[in-house]
Amino acid sequence: MKIVGYALYPMMILIVLWMWSRVRGMKLEEIVEKSADEHHEVNDIFAEHPRGGDWLQFESWQKESRHWVSCGEWCVQVKTTINTFTEHKKNGTKFACLTAYGYCEAHVASGAGVELLLVGDSLGMVIQGHDSSLPVTIEDVAYHVRCVRRGNQGALLMADLPFMSYYSEHTTLKNAAVLMREGAQAVKLEGGAWLANSTRLLVERGVPVCAHMGLTPQSVNHLGGYRVQGRDPVKAQTMIDEALVLQESGASFILLECIPVSLGKAITEKLDVPVIGIGAGPHTDGQIMVLHDLLGLYPGKPAKFVKNFLASNSSVHAAIQNYVSDIKNEIFPAPEQCYAWFRKNNLDCGIWR
Secondary structure: OHHHHHHHHHHHHHHHHHHHHHHHOOOHHHHHHHHHHHHHHHHHHHHHOOOOOOEEEOOHHHHHOOOEEEEOOEEEEOOOOHHHHHHHHHHOOOEEEEEOOOHHHHHHHHHOOOOEEEEOOOHHHHOOOOOOOOOOOHHHHHHHHHHHHHHOOOOEEEEEOOOOOOOOHHHHHHHHHHHHHHOOOEEEEEOOHHHHHHHHHHHHOOOOEEEEEEOOHHHHHHHOOOOOOOOOHHHHHHHHHHHHHHHHOOOOEEEEEOOOHHHHHHHHHHOOOOEEEEOOOOOOOEEEEOHHHHOOOOOOOOOOOOOOOHHHOOOHHHHHHHHHHHHHOOOOOOHHHOOOOOOOOOOOOOOOO
């Protein structure tokens, strides 16, 4: 009986396909050929993106997002991975990153083409209303990672390790584990070569790392304010050397903040890993902004590297799409959002968020 049952399966499938073809007005051969093509197309998608994706009914809005690839009436959600950014670096294509703190903004941003979402400790300023990011705790970041994860449509989700949450190797590993369990796919730490050992330990345990250099807001009291970094030739060379050390230790990204254009260019060219910039000039591999700055929501004078994209667009979605497009077409950042090598003083970074 089992043999007979197995023999009937192909016949039943052909009958169903034939009935469907009658409804759709298509020949059976066309349906079989179309199904085979879509099968190979989907296999190619999964081969290119090993993490795979989730099948969902195709909707028109998904055509606008790079995270959705259509296959007939269905589509697959492609998840961005570390390899995506390695390919960007290799091919010389720019990519857009953005901070996110909640479900809705994560959904809109990832749907508009943002490839990396950062749950930043900047939430202490733009969400909690503090004058710096220092009061933010690991519990705060973990909560927002959960919110962003639910709205994310395939962007890589990175989270900040907040102030004093990585002061020792044990603490670093413990707190990174908290964020990864909540849905983060990489963690960001602020500092230079002294992070090398922590970076190596995290990477050995499967945690991708982004090292944040230049203006490091968690060190604002030590730096004496939000100042442009790396204008002194000796300090600039130190930053280049330390970036190489962190790359050697296994960092997947280097993020440069508030440094001269030429230094951002030099570091980007020296490194094999992707470099993300914020106020670091147009030559970095990717750019990042704080969402509230991009939308002109934060009160007070914005930093020099900030551009309000909502001012020239009719919706939040359109503003973020404009931001992504300007980065990919190398329109943003423009010269007016960049820092020169020399100036009479370094107090021109403005208010950082």
